[in-house]
Amino acid sequence: MTFRSTLLGSLALIGLSAPAWAIDLEFYFPVAVGGKPAETVQALTDKYMAANPDVKINAIYTGSYADTTTKAITAARGGNAPQLVISLSTDIYKFIDEDLIEPFDRFVTEAEKADWIGGFYPSFMLNSQYEGQTWGIPFQRSTPVIYWNKTAFAEAGLDPEKAPATWAEMVEIGQKLVQKDAAGNVTRWGVQIPSSGFPSWLWTGIVAGNGGTLQNDKGTEVFFNSPEAIGALEALIALSRDGVMAPGILDWGGTPKVFFEGQAAMIWTTTGNLTNVRANAPFPFGVGFLPGLKQPGAPTGGGNFYLMKGSSEEELKAAVDFVKWATAPAQAADWTIATGYVAPRPDVWETDVMKAYVAEFPQAAVARDQLAHAVAELSTFEGPKVTQILNSALESAITGQKTPKEALDAAQAEAEAILAPYRN
């Protein structure tokens, strides 16, 4: 890449070709939700290049979030890091620990720090800042919400316009929604909270709703076995014991299908599924806040822009300019509407297009309003490993191998052993 820009540069010096000074940027992005994110990213970069002919952005689709991280770190270790990557917001500590990313602060003026960086929802910045610097810029962010089947609610004699406001209400409503066939087998469950792969994400919401928090804000300490956390896991397991939810590990990817087929009347899943549910649910549906044990609470999720080390100052500066442009209201609004992600800044929601979108599709605003109650997604140093420890513990409790307390005590001890060195 550098060779090529030098070459183009020298060609320009000799006075041969058109662009005065071309900067080549590479930008890795994952596709994590339905809709048409890949095409939208391409359209976005094309639009930027049309407005900025001296910059060339090569947007590279890099699979899932996990694949994207693998590819970015592999490229960085091979000495060929891209300038920009969209990766999970929770990857921040890992990237810092590996010394792979640059903070954005160096490339923005004081004024921009206030208007631009200061203009994002604070709950999205929780996983984006560390030691007073900004390492990630929220872009394709999401949060989980509850979807409910209005037809099923009406059938069960419930108010179809009213979502359960609390956990207790969700259980009560759920019991009324359960249907069984003649043989006694359940044909419709009250609720489905999927637990495959990454159960910790939705569970973080239950913990937040129980007034608990899972980590400190430096990513160096976790509180997996606090009374609030244990209570949250007990409540989750009680759902299956009380016959409101199917037992075992419930698949994340199949959850919308379970909903469409009427086999669960309420589901918890990401706002990233809004477009999918809107297109495929054969019945009217509602979207609401996650019902909490004590209060509303939900984690944030999704991806941030990261600026990777290993490029010239000039390239990094051009990359930051692109990020500024991409998160500006006009672009962020297009992106939100095309993908179903939550627009990360209040001013995006003030644009005319977004207002029209919300008027036509009010469910889209639920996620935004829930942000007031949102907490950070679990994110620590050695994040993937710590998260995996928690996921395994949750799975072992959900499948009945261990009690919630046993599972979480063990997870806390394991995580503590990993994180202790980071506190000094």
Added chain:
Amino acid sequence: MPKREWIHAWLLLLPAFVFLIAFTHLPAVQTLIDSFWSTPKGRRPAVFVGGDNYARMLADPILAKALWNSAVYAALTIPASVVLALAMALLVQARFAGVALMRMAFFTPTVLPLIAVANIWLFFYAPGFGLIDQIRGLFGLPSVNLAGQPETALYAVAAVTVWKEAGFFMVFYLAALQAVPPALREAAAIEGCGRWTFFRRVTLPLIMPTTLFVTVNATINAFRLVDHVFVMTRGGPDNATMLLLYYVFENGFRYWDTAYAAALTILLVAILTVVGLGQFFAADRRVHYR
């Protein structure tokens, strides 16, 4: 003139060895070296730790689980896919109406990329709306969460492996079976030798080299084929489908604990050496003494 033969031999080997050394041996030596160092972090360079990464394995409950799972997985998938492959080949070696369709049926797994097909299996296993549950429902049986409970998840994953492999191995058996001289069969029939006896005494020994070939492949795959684990279970629930190679991946490319992943790789290679190399020598010897 032995010297010229040497030069010829080395020249013939040269191109293959350039690639072997560049893309296997050098990186492998690097892996071995890495396994004696700590994982370098941006803020902390690697330090020599001797056998620490290996000592860590002894106290790693997930590794113990992964080793056990891999053993079960190998014990399930190797015999099942080899026996089924042979059975399939015996079925479709004859000519009858529809044999082409049956052959294609057995061959489909070879052509469908696992990354896509794993999703279809997720649908089959899904509780409630999934195919298996729908069929169970017809018989009034309760819903079962095959890939989502620790008791059955490993079997669910192993079944996909057997599905993938058996049809593939069938092709090799099919070719081997058709090489059994028809004259032998006729002779056996005249002597009143039953079909089962003929199969055991004549066919089976004749196709032994293919069986070895297929078994070696099945063994390597038992440790190598984890693509569907990525899509279907990610090693869960509670590590019930954690296989050794998947664990190496998780340590290497999810946790970026490259030192421990390197040590685990060495362990994996050691296991494959014991299991795999034994088979190779067995295969080799057969050719010698024939």
Added chain:
Amino acid sequence: MTGAGGLDRALMRAGGWVLALVWMAPLIYALWSAFHPSAYEARFVLTAPLTLDNFATAWGKAPFARYFLNTILLVTMVLAVQLVLCTMAAFAFARLEFPGKGVLFALVLVQLLILPDILLVENYATMFRLGLVDTILAIGLPYFASGFAIFLLRQTFRTIPRELDEAARVEGCSLLGLMWRVYVPLGRPAMLAFGLVSVSHHWNNFLWPLVITNSVETRPLTVGLSVFATTDSGIEWAVINAATLMTSAPLLLGFLLFQRQFVQSFLRAGIK
């Protein structure tokens, strides 16, 4: 294949059809869901309307035609190079005597035990130094020298009677001529067997191609298919299966039409 045991055979064949049905179930399901609206993904009613929309959607999500071409180029290139390199090496191991033979052969076997995917980071760095990142060549390079092929071909070559060598030498055949005229033809079944293993492996390979490639011009089918294998949102079986069918149909049809030739060429001279 006639005579006694008619009932026996009928039973076996019935069992065979059951087995075939199970084996084809994923394909049948793929056909069902790809040709029906997604509402019928899990509802098997005969009155379900037919549609081609899923194919249109899938086609629009990734440049599959190009990916298909790339995959074909990749598997052809890898197999061709593998056969040439490994035949030469296997011939040397099978027929020539030279110092270091044992050690070198052990080094070949080592490759059977090391999984190339594990060496991702090191191999990426090598490709970058060679300036080959984002090329189809780079996807194939680590697989060019196959320990498995060398082992398999050496084993086959050693079963070829030495008398044939002598005869060819008497006729004035050079070493390369001997390899080409005697060993390559007799080793064909083994090469075909290996070819199937190799093509099937690279047809399915995902992680390394994803890591080493960046552009539409180099990426194989599996990378295209992975667009649908996301787990953050719900799985859209109808579209995934339409994409799977589009990309697999040519091979499936090819096998259905040419299986006789395919199996025949396997057994010419019999695979040992």
